[in-house]
Amino acid sequence: MEVDKGKGEAEETRKVAEADRDTVTLKSSDGKLFEVSKEAAARLSTVLAGMIAGGSIDDNGTDLKQIGSEALENVVDYCNKHANSIPSAALISSSISFNTAPFKEPEEWERKFVDRLSHDALFDLVEAANFLGMERLLDVTCHKISEMMKGKSPDQIREVFNIKNDYTKEELEEIRQELAWAFYDD
Amino acid sequence: MATAATSPQRQSRRRLSPPRLLHDDELVVDEILTRLPVAAAVRFRLVCRAWNEALTSDHLLKAHHARLAAARQPELLFLLPPAAANGTAAASLYACSLRDGEPPSAAREVLTIGNLSSGEHVLILSSPRPCHGLTLILDARHCSYYICNVSTGQHAALPPCEPAMCSRAGPSRIGMGFHLRPPPWTPFEISTAGLGFNHATGQHKVVRLFKTRIGETICAICALGRPAGGPTDTGWRPCAGRVPPHAASFIAGLPPVFIDGSLYWLLDNQLDTTGGQPPAIMSLSVDDEQFGFVRTPPLLSRRICHLTDLDGSLCATVDLRHVAERYAIFAWSGGGSTSWSVRCSINLQRLPRPIADEFVEEQDVVPLCTAAGGNKKILLATGRHKVFAYDPERDSMERLVNMQEFVDIPHRHREAPLLLNISLHEERIACVHDPTPPDCSSSSSSKRRLHFRPGNKTLGKRQVPSNDYHDDRFRHLRDLFKEMAGLPLPHMNI
Numbered sequence: 119m120e121v122d123k124g125k126g127e128a129e130e131t132r133k134v135a136e137a138d139r140d141t142v143t144l145k146s147s148d149g150k151l152f153e154v155s156k157e158a159a160a161r162l163s164t165v166l167a168g169m170i171a172g173g174s175i176d177d178n179g180t181d182l183k184q185i186g187s188e189a190l191e192n193v194v195d196y197c198n199k200h201a202n203s204i205p206s207a208a209l210i211s212s213s214i215s216f217n218t219a220p221f222k223e224p225e226e227w228e229r230k231f232v233d234r235l236s237h238d239a240l241f242d243l244v245e246a247a248n249f250l251g252m253e254r255l256l257d258v259t260c261h262k263i264s265e266m267m268k269g270k271s272p273d274q275i276r277e278v279f280n281i282k283n284d285y286t287k288e289e290l291e292e293i294r295q296e297l298a299w300a301f302y303d304d
Numbered sequence: 305m306a307t308a309a310t311s312p313q314r315q316s317r318r319r320l321s322p323p324r325l326l327h328d329d330e331l332v333v334d335e336i337l338t339r340l341p342v343a344a345a346v347r348f349r350l351v352c353r354a355w356n357e358a359l360t361s362d363h364l365l366k367a368h369h370a371r372l373a374a375a376r377q378p379e380l381l382f383l384l385p386p387a388a389a390n391g392t393a394a395a396s397l398y399a400c401s402l403r404d405g406e407p408p409s410a411a412r413e414v415l416t417i418g419n420l421s422s423g424e425h426v427l428i429l430s431s432p433r434p435c436h437g438l439t440l441i442l443d444a445r446h447c448s449y450y451i452c453n454v455s456t457g458q459h460a461a462l463p464p465c466e467p468a469m470c471s472r473a474g475p476s477r478i479g480m481g482f483h484l485r486p487p488p489w490t491p492f493e494i495s496t497a498g499l500g501f502n503h504a505t506g507q508h509k510v511v512r513l514f515k516t517r518i519g520e521t522i523c524a525i526c527a528l529g530r531p532a533g534g535p536t537d538t539g540w541r542p543c544a545g546r547v548p549p550h551a552a553s554f555i556a557g558l559p560p561v562f563i564d565g566s567l568y569w570l571l572d573n574q575l576d577t578t579g580g581q582p583p584a585i586m587s588l589s590v591d592d593e594q595f596g597f598v599r600t601p602p603l604l605s606r607r608i609c610h611l612t613d614l615d616g617s618l619c620a621t622v623d624l625r626h627v628a629e630r631y632a633i634f635a636w637s638g639g640g641s642t643s644w645s646v647r648c649s650i651n652l653q654r655l656p657r658p659i660a661d662e663f664v665e666e667q668d669v670v671p672l673c674t675a676a677g678g679n680k681k682i683l684l685a686t687g688r689h690k691v692f693a694y695d696p697e698r699d700s701m702e703r704l705v706n707m708q709e710f711v712d713i714p715h716r717h718r719e720a721p722l723l724l725n726i727s728l729h730e731e732r733i734a735c736v737h738d739p740t741p742p743d744c745s746s747s748s749s750s751k752r753r754l755h756f757r758p759g760n761k762t763l764g765k766r767q768v769p770s771n772d773y774h775d776d777r778f779r780h781l782r783d784l785f786k787e788m789a790g791l792p793l794p795h796m797n798i
Contacts, residue, residue: 244336245331248335256335260336260339261339263339264336264339264340264341267336267340267344268340268341268344272347272348272350275348275351276351276352279332279351281351281352282352283351283352284352284353284354285350285353293349293356294350297346297347297350
């Protein structure tokens with residue numbers, strides 16, 4: 119009982135201390151530390167918002183073991199850039215598997231932000247955005263990936279996604295026949 | 305700053321297998337495949353078995369459609385008839401997007417329909433929008449039907465259908481609108497066809513109502529694809545339900561509207577000789593193929609000019625622009641109800657003169673949908689290939705699109721001769737199943753077939769001299785009625 123109470127008090131103090139700061143520190147899987155605006159983090163990420171509200175933010179760096187430093191750097195960069203751009207309406211939504219809210223076209227800075235990323239960095243960022251519950255970032259990154267995919271051949275897609283062609287020659291021919299009309303560039 | 309203790313295992317795994325998104329990853333399916341344009345989503349079935357499975361799954365088709373439907377601003381689809389050239393010609397379908405209800409700045413060609421002779425007519429029967437991703441197209445000269453996914457170009461020809469009785473050369477009520485018009489081509493079959501979708505079996509059905517050469521009204525159905533668990537049906541077969549006597553007064557050349565499992569035909573009351581108060585709207589449930597009627601108040605039933613699907617509900621238009629300067633849209637509450645309410649009523653006298661004059665020049669007006677954005681503007685497409693947006697809150701109207709700003713419309717098509725050339729474009733992953741029985745394919749292949757090709761052009765907007773599309777007839781007609789105000793209104797069927 120005593121121990122529990124003490125822990126609760128400690129948490130209280132820490133929460134107060136946290137509340138005074140306007141940034142939070144995040145730690146990547148490889149141990150690098152990043153500072154991000156608390157307001158932007160809470161607004162853009164449902165997971166970080168939950169952590170901030172629940173007081174599970176660590177002053178010495180909140181561990182995000184699932185996210186590598188490169189992806190976390192991009193996440194933080196995105197949050198900070200977003201904090202500087204005009205804040206849009208609430209972008210936080212529930213954890214449904216696909217978002218059916220109207221998709222808003224990426225803004226100019228968002229487009230530039232994803233355009234400079236390599237495929238790998240983009241894929242990492244998708245995973246990070248998904249993990250952190252960042253609906254808008256997920257929207258923007260996945261939109262970019264689908265844009266990048268649409269002019270490609272199945273061969274090129276296999277290469278980008280590192281997928282093995284597991285069809286037999288006959289199966290491939292059968293689907294190709296079925297889709298004969300779909301072989302044009304869009 | 306860095307502490308080496310954190311998850312070195314994950315780090316090394318990640319370095320070893322560069323592109324990290326696995327094909328069975330939920331994220332790829334839900335977040336990336338659902339965002340692909342329809343044509344790419346279909347093509348990527350070739351990537352691997354898992355993607356093929358994902359891209360044909362019900363879950364993905366629904367999610368893909370939901371995402372497109374949510375993101376999509378209304379897009380117009382415009383059919384440009386073939387130019388009067390020698391040899392074979394092509395009709396083209398153009399799409400233009402109305403972002404935030406703004407006039408479009410470009411039109412992109414989505415499909416060309418080739419192997420037509422000049423002067424031939426191609427009609428889009430699925431109006432105002434495709435039926436569950438597919439569009440029914442009629443090659444009028446050969447009375448042959450095609451089913452097509454406009455966004456992918458996949459298509460199939462329907463088996464040849466029984467010839468119907470042909471109409472006489474004189475003007476009669478055919479196609480859209482109240483007025484009488486001469487058949488745009490001859491022989492002109494007394495028939496109507498529409499496309500429906502059965503949610504329970506996932507089948508599309510083409511329903512054709514026609515008069516036989518001895519004057520009998522027949523309903524024939526051609527189902528596409530295999531119903532779940534059942535045998536594939538092929539070819540045309542008689543409708544399961546009994547065709548009611550009132551069906552005889554269907555309007556030739558006017559396709560039924562498909563909404564929520566049923567097709568709705570507008571009937572021409574004046575043709576009905578059964579006595580009493582003839583029904584104005586006949587329905588057919590696509591699932592059990594039983595006919596029914598939609599009750600309308602007597603005053604409305606005599607005046608319905610057109611039926612349409614406005615944002616998912618059955619709407620009837622009453623066009624009194626020439627006689628009373630009004631255009632009204634009534635919405636049906638659905639089910640077995642007899643209740644109709646005014647969805648929107650446009651009083652031309654309250655509109656600024658130039659736009660009212662331009663709007664009254666149009667012989668045919670059909671509501672398409674409500675535009676995206678807060679002010680609930682109603683988009684009205686017209687026979688002269690324009691789209692007007694009416695704002696019921698501000699009681700204002702503007703012309704959003706004049707298709708002549710993008711394409712040269714052949715002179716004889718300045719006015720749509722039977723049905724509008726404008727409908728709505730909706731992309732959807734939907735496969736076209738060839739309904740031709742294998743033994744028939746050889747005999748039908750000898751017949752001339754249309755060629756469908758995905759389009760590739762994008763057209764910018766250009767200036768059109770305003771006097772290019774003026775027609776004073778209707779303004780004069782309206783002014784004549786204005787002068788006669790005070791006298792009893794003449795009969796509607798002008």
